[in-house]
Amino acid sequence: MxxxxxxxxxxxxPAALGVHNLWRLPSLQGETADGLVSVLIPARNEAANIEACLHAVLASxxxxxxxxxxxxxxxxGTAGIVERLAAADPRxxxxxxxxxxxxxxxxxxxxxxxxxxxxxxxxLFIDADVRLAPGAAAAMAAHARAKDLAMVSGVPRxxxxxxxxxxxxxxxxxxxxGYLPGGGRAESRRADLAAACGQLVLCNRRAYEAIGGHGAVRGVLHDGxxxxRRFRAEGHRTEVVDGAPLATCRMYRGFRESWAGFLKNAREGMxxxxxxxxxxxxxxxxxxWPWALLPSAQAFLSIALMLALRAAITLRVREPWWTVPLHPFGMLVALAIQWWALARWAVGKPAGWKGRAYPATRAA
Incomplete structure (x- = not known):
């Protein structure tokens, strides 16, 4: 061979899928929306984040x-910070x-x-390290209503x-x-092709209650x-949109925290x-592998496709350009995290986050 x-x-x-998904990724424009958006923030030891998060939401x-x-x-001091802000704003x-x-x-x-x-x-469920853009809540609600969506999600910048x-x-x-056919768009109804980012998830309340809400997925770590998948399995439409204009997030700080954070969700993914x-x-x-097969023309072309796709995605989602040359090392680290998670599961090591440990579940 x-x-x-x-x-x-x-x-x-992935180059072909990525070009198609980038072209079709919905980008929400400034909108107004009817009704009330409840912005819901779970907070466990978030004193460093919660005040800035709330100020951003209140600027909606x-x-x-x-x-x-x-x-x-x-x-x-998480609770004290929220109490102080609640005393100043009844929302x-x-x-x-x-x-x-x-x-x-x-x-x-x-x-x-x-x-x-x-x-x-x-x-609208967001994490405490997310900073909503002023028009984000309105744009997501208007998009959900216009397209009859039960759920809208996006990856913040x-x-x-x-x-x-x-x-x-x-x-x-x-x-x-690069790897999900349809990129999570609503044109697909298949539950196995659903996607979401738990940092930024808007749900239609009636649809959410109809599927049993978070109680229907109570044992998972990758809740978005x-x-x-639950929404789609119950016949509802979901969609991933371009989240970069809607919010920003610094989800981890440093390699150790990043490794631990991605490790906790790995068993529910790859x-x-x-x-x-x-x-x-x-x-x-x-x-x-293409790096080991240089200087063949096919290896050069493989590397060029890989880096071009990474550059195009990086530009669209507004991540730093200097991360692009690190791409092969990032893929190596991603696989290392997944194999480490599988090895931990094989010996019964529990997943854990923020001082809590959960049993190692068995997935297909």
Whole structure:
């Protein structure tokens, strides 16, 4: 077998999918929307983030908003900060999370309780490290209403401040746009082709309640993806839009935190006994092996396709240009995270985040 041609074929696949997905990725324009958007923020030890997050939400325009924050067992000053802001603005409310039931994960349980407390027609779940753009809530609600969508999600523009983040965080958009047929658009109704980013998820309240809300996905860590699949399985439409104009987020700080963060979700993504060998061939063959096959013309073309796609996605999602040359190393780190997660599962190591550990679940 001529391995150079195989690598070229494996590089051409994401290049073709990526061009199509970039071309069709919806970009929301400034809109106004009817009804009330409840912005719902689970917060566990978020004293460093929560004030800036709330100020950004309260600057929303084009739609009425309320903000509900749930203090999920914080041991820092999170609750005090929210209480101070709530005293100054009646749109802000703070609730306390009840004890975590044994069959729930922490964030999913917090989101379920937030939805119960919300008063809005639209439920906009965001993380405390997200900074909403002023028109984001209105644009997402207007888009959902215009296209009859039960869920709209997007990947916020990722703020990358270290080499460790640059080797991990850009993989989110690259894999979504380069490897998911349809890129999460609403034209597809298939649950296995659904996508979402849990940092920024807007749900139609009635549809959310009809599918059982977060209670229907109570044991997962990757709540955005699980909700999107649940919506589609129940016959509802979901869509991923360009999130870069809607919000920003610095999700991790440094390599250690990035590794731990991506590790916690890996078993609900690639890191399965059947899926990971296939992903290793696809990602390794397109992004790593061609370097070992230089100076063949096919290897040069594979590398050119790989870097061109990465550059195009980086430009569209507004990530730093200096991360592009790091792309092969990023793919190597992504595969290392997935294999480490699978190895941990094989020996029964639990997933964990923010001081909580969850049983190692078995996935197909």
């Amino acid at each position: 001529d391995w150079t041609w195989l690598c070229l074929g494996l590089a051409a696949l 325009r084009g739609v009425a908003v309320e903000v509900v924050v749930i203090d999920d067992g914080s041991t820092d 802000v409310r703070l609730i306390a999370a009840p004890p975590l039931p044994p069959d729930w994960t922490g964030k999913v349980h917090a989101c379920a309780r937030l939805a119960e407390a919300a008063r809005g027609d639209w439920l 990722q703020v990358i401040g270290s080499l460790g983040e640059a080797l991990t965080v850009p993989g989110i958009n690259f894999l979504l746009l 993806l699980a909700l999107a 890191a399965t006994p059947l899926g990971l060998p296939v992903w290793t061939v696809m990602l390794g063959g397109a992004h790593l």
